[in-house]
Amino acid sequence: MTARRVFVPRDAAARAAGADAVAAAIAGEAARRGLDLEVVRTGSRGMLWLEPLVEVDTPEGRVAFGPVSRRDVSGLFDAGFLSGADHALGQGPVARMPWMMRQQRVTFARTGIVDPLSLADYRAHGGLGGLHKALAMTGAQIVEAVTQSGLRGRGGAGFPTGIKWKTVHDAAADRKYVVCNADEGDSGTFADRMVMEGDPFMLIEGMAIAGLAAGATTGFIYIRSEYPDAIATMSGAVAAAGQAGLLGDSVLGSGRAFRIEVRVGAGAYICGEETSLLESLEGRRGIVRAKPPIPALKGLFGQPTIVNNVLSLAAVPWILAHGAQAYADLGMGRSRGTLPVQLGGNVRRGGLVELAFGVSLRDIVMEFGGGTRSGRPVRAVQVGGPLGAYLPASQLDTPLDYEALAAIGGMVGHGGIVVFDDEADMARQARFAFAFCAAESCGKCTPCRIGATRGVEVMDRIIAGIDRDANLSLLEDLNQLMTDASLCAMGGLTPMPVRSALRHFPEDFRRPALPRAAE
Amino acid sequence: MPAYPAWDADAARALIAERAHLDGAMLPVLHALQERFGHVPREAVPLVAEALNVSRADVHGVVTFYHDFKDAPFAGRVVRLCRAEACQASGCEALVDFLHGRGVPLDERPAHARVAVETVYCLGLCASGPAALVDGEPVARLDPARLAALCEGAAVEAVREMVP
Numbered sequence A: 001m002t003a004r005r006v007f008v009p010r011d012a013a014a015r016a017a018g019a020d021a022v023a024a025a026i027a028g029e030a031a032r033r034g035l036d037l038e039v040v041r042t043g044s045r046g047m048l049w050l051e052p053l054v055e056v057d058t059p060e061g062r063v064a065f066g067p068v069s070r071r072d073v074s075g076l077f078d079a080g081f082l083s084g085a086d087h088a089l090g091q092g093p094v095a096r097m098p099w100m101m102r103q104q105r106v107t108f109a110r111t112g113i114v115d116p117l118s119l120a121d122y123r124a125h126g127g128l129g130g131l132h133k134a135l136a137m138t139g140a141q142i143v144e145a146v147t148q149s150g151l152r153g154r155g156g157a158g159f160p161t162g163i164k165w166k167t168v169h170d171a172a173a174d175r176k177y178v179v180c181n182a183d184e185g186d187s188g189t190f191a192d193r194m195v196m197e198g199d200p201f202m203l204i205e206g207m208a209i210a211g212l213a214a215g216a217t218t219g220f221i222y223i224r225s226e227y228p229d230a231i232a233t234m235s236g237a238v239a240a241a242g243q244a245g246l247l248g249d250s251v252l253g254s255g256r257a258f259r260i261e262v263r264v265g266a267g268a269y270i271c272g273e274e275t276s277l278l279e280s281l282e283g284r285r286g287i288v289r290a291k292p293p294i295p296a297l298k299g300l301f302g303q304p305t306i307v308n309n310v311l312s313l314a315a316v317p318w319i320l321a322h323g324a325q326a327y328a329d330l331g332m333g334r335s336r337g338t339l340p341v342q343l344g345g346n347v348r349r350g351g352l353v354e355l356a357f358g359v360s361l362r363d364i365v366m367e368f369g370g371g372t373r374s375g376r377p378v379r380a381v382q383v384g385g386p387l388g389a390y391l392p393a394s395q396l397d398t399p400l401d402y403e404a405l406a407a408i409g410g411m412v413g414h415g416g417i418v419v420f421d422d423e424a425d426m427a428r429q430a431r432f433a434f435a436f437c438a439a440e441s442c443g444k445c446t447p448c449r450i451g452a453t454r455g456v457e458v459m460d461r462i463i464a465g466i467d468r469d470a471n472l473s474l475l476e477d478l479n480q481l482m483t484d485a486s487l488c489a490m491g492g493l494t495p496m497p498v499r500s501a502l503r504h505f506p507e508d509f510r511r512p513a514l515p516r517a518a519e
Numbered sequence B: 001m002p003a004y005p006a007w008d009a010d011a012a013r014a015l016i017a018e019r020a021h022l023d024g025a026m027l028p029v030l031h032a033l034q035e036r037f038g039h040v041p042r043e044a045v046p047l048v049a050e051a052l053n054v055s056r057a058d059v060h061g062v063v064t065f066y067h068d069f070k071d072a073p074f075a076g077r078v079v080r081l082c083r084a085e086a087c088q089a090s091g092c093e094a095l096v097d098f099l100h101g102r103g104v105p106l107d108e109r110p111a112h113a114r115v116a117v118e119t120v121y122c123l124g125l126c127a128s129g130p131a132a133l134v135d136g137e138p139v140a141r142l143d144p145a146r147l148a149a150l151c152e153g154a155a156v157e158a159v160r161e162m163v164p
């Protein structure tokens, strides 16, 4: 008889909540009871409020218990959790949990289920199907499939992935590159991290397909240093893929080469901007390059380069395996496929929700999220990272869709939603937007470098109640200048959170100036 | 807590040589030096410049551009506290006030201190904030008691298990 299996996540969010101690306690308790039991460390299902979420195999599928602490372990054994018996922490079969039932998991179909470093698991759960198909196609055919799928870049700008790939495919050069942007600097986002920690072979497969499409034989994954767990798992997966012949001189025995190197950032938000990232990969300061030339024509080391976000590349294996049309059938308007939404901040049930484009913010925040963790009313959500807009509760019926959000002055960005309750001070959030820009600006252009610092000063005066009308009009001039004259979206979009805060929460910019209680 | 070795030019040369062949070797080289010595020693700059065929000013420019590269080692525990939006919404600024109240400086590495608390913007733990990386180990749902325990040197696993 094979050993019973218990699944405990190794995702950083689960480890942060004590998953390592839980895994060790389960193994220890099993040994004490003389049970033959294997503890498998997986990625996370994305129900982060339940971490550590422990699962067991049963005839009705995987049954979950959470949040489990080390102290709960012997009681779980006593209750018979190994056969799915009920317990106060029991969540029932995962497939019947409301949070999971309502999702359309395409990119995150395997995350939380498989051992992220087991290629056998990956294959058994449908992995490599896309790459096998791609190996039988021409580069142009792969590009066409990605174009037909309607996939748009998930890193923030939403640029059609197929068009980018076609440009690199059509460029004549001896050397081309595939660069995966795993800098995931946007606050409130963690989907890239969860892919790398939970299903890294999917990203490797996507990059290999990109290499075949473009005629590139070398790929780099640039991971931010703030993600030590992702760096470790991704590096382990790249090494395992090399040993198994998935990467190397002859990808899956095809005679076509593709290699990947993992590179680690060094604490600079701007290195998520693609040209800054390329500078950094080449070994220089992460100063933004003027475009044109676009990276697709002159990218890494001056060669044609596909630069894509983790989620964009990770969507490609599914698209090839299931067909472009199946992907395009999901979504609405010009936003096709699924969006992995990352729900965080002051929210009762935070985590990862993957759904076809078009779901409303309200559905995500109230139905999935259950409102605020503090129990107070939702006052604002920031959508799309630190450069995204603050939206009031009254706009929660907006659908998540590139165009719908743009129409109300916001953006999807990388799909992060941060919830704030009614204690949030939106003038302070506006000040922070400038402070963040000042701290992380690459310094190349004046509107951003100087403008952000001026913005902090102006906000300080507004908050302090000094000459408010004059300073509010100065603020608007500054916003306009940064929007119009910044070289990249760091300076160019910092006004988005500022202006949206001012538009929707003007009362916060007019509050009587009180010293902060703690100061 | 790490105790870093003194400057050793031969060891540094070896670290550099192992990576100099990489395309874009600069960051891998600097990370390796920092991991070994706890900082990028000034003495290493000319060695890196020579091995990578760039000017010393270029190396210096890179070292100073990136927040991660430090100019002095720190032997204590480093708590990188997230102060980005999702953690703000979960109360990280109250923790900053709490540290102030206890006289723990932020974003400084006082010599001989047992702990340094530094600002970081997002650790990808945004649904479980306020979050921190403690010598590289993730900790979530920080509150004053947990943060105080971390500052007093409690084991990370023990802090993770503290009932909020």
Ligand SMILES: Cc1cc2nc3c(=O)[nH]c(=O)nc-3n(C[C@H](O)[C@H](O)[C@H](O)COP(=O)(O)O)c2cc1C
Binding pocket: A152, A153, A154, A155, A156, A157, A158, A159, A161, A181, A182, A183, A184, A185, A186, A269, A270, A271, A272, A273, A274, A275, A307, A308, A309, A310, A312, A313, A488, A489, A490
């Ligand atoms: C300031 C700034 C930060 C960015 N950070 C990221 C990031 O962390 N990850 C990412 O994938 N794209 C980021 N981007 C977008 C990239 O420049 C680029 O559009 C993206 O990597 C392209 O991949 P995609 O088409 O798959 O989205 C950033 C852009 C700007 C202006």
Ligand code: SF4
Binding pocket: A270, A288, A440, A441, A442, A443, A444, A445, A446, A448, A449, A486, A487, A488, A489, A490, A491, A492
């Ligand atoms: S807008 Fe800011 S980050 Fe972008 S190039 Fe200019 S200075 Fe650099």
Ligand code: FES
Binding pocket: A187, A188, A189, B082, B083, B084, B085, B086, B087, B088, B121, B122, B123, B124, B125, B126, B129, B131
């Ligand atoms: S905002 Fe704090 S971990 Fe993401």
